[in-house]
Amino acid sequence: MTSRSPIIALIVAAGLAALGFFIGDGIRDSRKLTRSVDVRGLAERDVVADTAHLTINLGLSGNDRTRLFSDLQKVQRTVIQQLKANGIKDPELTETQWSTSEISAEEFKDDPERLRYTLTGGVEIATPNIEAIKKVNAGINDLIVSTGGAVTGSSVSYTFTGIGAIRAAMIAEATKDARNAALQFAQDSGSRVGAIRSASQGVFQITTPNSADSEGGNEDKTSVNKRVRVVTTVSYELVD
Known part of the structure; x- marks a missing residue:
């Protein structure tokens, strides 16, 4: 029994050494498989707005509510005629619902000169005719004057x-841009780019052409010329 102990000990030691070798080799292989790089790709397109929205607000005040309705209707017709003269079509026009407000009897008693009723309404336009809207909007001040201030x-x-x-097409461009970044990183680190581990796409952003904001923010609705951006984030395996 005693003579066998050294032999058994040697066998156990050799087994543990071999096991340690395989475990270490497995860890090294695992590390190779988990090496990766996360990169971002950007795609941009300059575009032109394809729809214009214009709201023209109307309002009149007076003490005769019936007359106010008649007067506001005339003003609204005048505005619509002007819009049509500038190329706006009937299906692109919407007359907004009118609203009436009235000061209280006590307020009117305290200030008899104050006009008792205020009637408001408006006209909304949605059209692909961008140039027509630009022309109408540029002439709003003239419209205010010609309606005696009823256009508010x-x-x-x-x-x-x-x-x-x-x-x-933009997602493909952004993904290609991300891969180019990964290739540059791999070249600098002496590696090669492997398969995609994961990928995610950001939201499409619409900004002004000179905006530096590629992270998000509100959509630009003030300018005709715009820039569309999208960012993708891709994780690539790196192999030796």
Whole structure:
């Protein structure tokens, strides 16, 4: 029994050494497989707004509510005629619902000179005719004067709705840009780019052409010329 102990000890020691070798080799192989680099790719397109939205606000005040309705209707017709003269079509026009406000009897008693009723309404336009909206919006001050102040203001916005047509191409561009970044990293580190481990796509952003914001923010609706951006994040395996 005693003579066998050294032999058994040697066998156990050799087994442990071999096991340690295989475990160490496995760890090294595992580390090779898990080496990766995360990169981001950017794609940009300069586009032009394809839809314009214009809201023209109307308002009149007086003590005769019936007359106010008649007067506001005349003003609204005048505005619509002007819009049509500038190329806006009937299907692109919407007359907003009118609203009436009235000061209280006590307020009117305290200030009899104050006009009792205020009637508000408006006209909304949504059209692909960008140039027509630009022309109308440039003449809003003249419209205010010609209606005796019944046109109380306006707001305009320009939107781009064609992302669907360029989505696939832009994602491909962003992914290619990300791979180029990974290739550069691999070259600098003496590695090769392997398979994609994971990938995620950011949201499409619409900004002004000179904007440096590629991380997000509100969509630009003030300018006709815009820039569409998308960022992809890709994780690549690195192999020796």
